[in-house]
Amino acid sequence: MDTNDKPKKQESGNRGFDFKLIHKDSSSEARFGKIVTPHGEVDTPVFMPVGTQGTVKGLTPEMVDDQGTRIILGNTYHLYLRPGHELIRDLGGLHKFMNWHRPILTDSGGFQIYSLGALRKITEEGASFQSHINGSRHFISPEICMEIQEALGSDIMMCLDECVPHPASFDYAEKSLDMTLRWARRCSAAKKNDHQALFGISQGGEYGTLRRRGIEELIDIGFDGYALGGLSVGEPKEVMREITAEFTPLLPEEKPRYLMGVGLPEDIVESVHHGIDMFDCVMPTRNARNGMLFTSTGKVVIRNARYRDDGSPVDSKCDCYTCRNYSRAYLRHLFVAGEILAIVLNTIHNIRYFMNLMQKIREAIKEDNYKAFRQDFMSRL
């Protein structure tokens, strides 16, 4: 395969996909916008709950929707292995398969393959790896990655990239970046479907010169949106924050900017300040399963004995189904008893917490009040 074919630069306006930058906060770099996809519109900044295996764990799609979710993330690696992307395609695509009819972003699987450690080998051609499920051997190239995501039928696809571990030498990070950029060109060239958008991913580790060059090359290739990748992979939080602060402004203003795998509410608030539009993280769902609930007054570990006879809701300021109908004592009982409903109710609450946070963020931006919002939020931590 000739990996030097340089595809023509794509401008915005993939059929059905668009991004409208509606308002820039006057007190910060924060932006309010709208992503338009074939499955509906999404106000930004937005948080995407993770639906790894074709389900946001524990919830029906209606429950996900009811919390205010307007876009979810699906994991290409998992769906490729099980039940298989061709099966999903033959049954009408991921939206129909999982009964979620709003937008879906699929990742490339690159991060999951990276996470396999000794079970994977990366070469110029692509990534060879063994399934975490049954050890079977697989190979994914940038071209195959596009094929899989096109079979899934997501609204937004991500380029296959190599995630650089932390710490990594400059040499390693540079070689990896160059390959990731060649892969990005191959993804862009291989993409067939006009109605699916494709985002490029910035790598380069913690090295500013690499980040800068990578972003310039991605812009040269031309994508529908741009992501900062390779963060939240074990580096100190300051590194993530510094890279976000320094390089978000380099991403094209007229395209959505996505900080992958982030994250904590405070990290979201900080990153929006620098101009990030999109986030995803397993935190609200995974923490819910572990009984850790986000509230307006801090985290609640629901199995704590202090909640045994606590008749109040998890968060008296929360308007979610769980807080409107159940006491901490009941949620603690369900969790201690190992009941499935504990996971359902906790997940509803945590997703609602994130969606309410994003709603407040968007309102603060629209009111040119983001700087004060951020200060207030951080002072409460």
Next chain:
Amino acid sequence: MDTNDKPKKQESGNRGFDFKLIHKDSSSEARFGKIVTPHGEVDTPVFMPVGTQGTVKGLTPEMVDDQGTRIILGNTYHLYLRPGHELIRDLGGLHKFMNWHRPILTDSGGFQIYSLGALRKITEEGASFQSHINGSRHFISPEICMEIQEALGSDIMMCLDECVPHPASFDYAEKSLDMTLRWARRCSAAKKNDHQALFGISQGGEYGTLRRRGIEELIDIGFDGYALGGLSVGEPKEVMREITAEFTPLLPEEKPRYLMGVGLPEDIVESVHHGIDMFDCVMPTRNARNGMLFTSTGKVVIRNARYRDDGSPVDSKCDCYTCRNYSRAYLRHLFVAGEILAIVLNTIHNIRYFMNLMQKIREAIKEDNYKAFRQDFMSRL
């Protein structure tokens, strides 16, 4: 304590509780009726899904309700141990605690204590046992059993009884029956709350003379309803069916008749034929968790490879949320992947199957067509 105090015979008309026998099928002993409780009315024959630990496993109360459920069963033994009946009372009772505002029947805990085997000891005074959770020691007498169920605040309480194992000698069964009858008198005497109904339980194993005498004595004590107990405990199915056929007609016609722990759709259809009004069983919920789905064309084991790419619903004749929105392929995927949503969707379907069955049963009775309905149902097995 003097266990010979004979309470005055209770007539129907506990405040808030009533049973109206509305129509008797002309082709069988089947009855259509209505149970009236402080938390609403229940058409009979009725099936009660089991909510062991204050939740019908996997579902929100709205999901339980949406399937047509009008009354659920709560397990006194489990709720007594965890989170504790006093805690539930202090938080406003079981209805409020679990956010289920339709009727609840609580069992006595007798069957669960019986199931503990070596961990329990039964004496005239009551049952001593060790918790299956942490081995702690407990004692429940008929009086304490009433106290617990009154703290839970169920609409229908059950008398504490000793469940006779199968097989049991006549001597054992007779001694046990006599104690169960003395316990029934003690329960009736100890009951304080006017708004909670109390049902008596017929024991006596497979011995007709004991069953007959037991029922006569229960009627003499006087209860708001009568249950056939000690069945579905390992005896051949014919024994259960014969006892139901022979002794259901001896239960007072003007009171609800409850066959405890049954069961299979065909057993329900058969028992309604003999005049049973109420059923409970973990089958729809437990089988759902194991991937076994009831359908109009027989059982579906959803993990079977034949459903891998099956785009059709579990049951094309079913109107449940699961069948309206998801394919067998998706349900199989969720189940194989160990996703919580598999349990949620399977449980919704199985409960809906049982509720639809009961609806058809009630309609057949109202149309004086139960004999033909039963023949048709049995011919399809």
